[in-house]
Amino acid sequence: MAPGNVDAAPLVVVAEPLDGEALDWLAARCRVAVCNATGGRSTGPGRSALGPAVAPTLERLLPEADGLVVRTYTRVDEALLTAAPRLRVVGRAGVGLDNIDLDATARRGIEVVHTPDANTQAVVEYVVALMCDAIRPRAALAGAVEPAEWSRLRAEVVGRRQLDECVLGVLGLGRIGRRIAEVGGALGMRTIYNDLLKIGPERSGGAEPVSVERLFAESDILTIHVDGRPSNRGFVGRPLIDRLRPDAILINTSRGFVIDHGALRGFLTERPQALALLDVHEPEPIGPDHPLIGVPNAHLFPHLASRTESAMRRMSWVVRDVARALGVE
Secondary structure (H helix, E strand, O other), X not given: OOOOOOOOOOEEEEOOOOEHHHHHHHHOOOEEEEOOOOXXXXXXXXXXXXXXXXXXXXXXXXXXXXXXXXXXXXXXXXXXXXXXXXXOEEEEOOOOOOOEOHHHHHHOOOEEEEOOOOOHXXXXXXXXXXXXXXXXXXXOOOOOOOHHHHHHHHHHOOOOOOHHHOEEEEEOOOHHHHHHHHHHHHOOOEEEEEOOOOOOHHHOOOOEEOOHHHHHHHOOEEEEOOOOOHHHOOOEOHHHHOOOOOOOEEEXXXXXXXXXXXXXXXXXXXXXXXXXXXXXXXXOOOOOOOOOOOOOOXXXXXXXXXXXXXXXXXXXXXHHHHHHHOOOO
16 A cells, blocks of 8 residues: 555554654554553654644554554553454564463464564663663762862772673573673673573673573672563572672663562662662552662662663564554555
């Protein structure tokens, strides 16, 4: 179908914010209903020509939907699919497919498309930034400083170690984990990893394979990059957490449910030199009963690892595959 000929075009429901250019590209080929069920708006440098009009509810749109585009917080489960009998394709503007029931979509013959490499660079940069923040304290000056204060700051704001003195451990050596291993090696770090799959040296990013027990015991900095399979729920529990070094730095930008946060709270409380930097949580947003709230060496972030304009723009272009699946590219 040529762009602009949308009179009898399929209906695509966009349930969470997309880049404005990608949204307009899709709207030139399909009928588009912007639901933005999570309350967001189009993202990216340009606003969509569709504008910020009040959108109908997702539930009202699903019965007529031929395509559905989601990001992180819309769950495509049996209930949603039952309410969408015309659905032919689900596009996930992102990497993981944890929020999509792949068995249920397969039974219905619904194609699922996503953007597996769209945010790799953004997440890698974020993890490196967290590592640097953790080991290199800094003090910004608001203005002129007296000589005595200058000397005090220079004496007190001193990093205890450098990255090239640290062992970097990577749990899960997929696209992101492998790239982080490469960056760690370039920074002079010894890098080790554990993964379910056997990975050849040409694809390991220079990291050494070790058992998961050794990974937790030997890493100065341990960063988690595992997928959302059910067996990973609570995988990082007390038996592994207790193997961590007393001053270990634990970073998680993968899935919140991978870590037993109660066990991590106990570890951090007993070992005040350790540090946890957690960007993902279960559930999101975190509630007042989260076990790590108030733990001084647990730093919680609001799921920011992929939040760059470039990454969000690339993820939004899942609409190309949605259009292809609907035959209107």
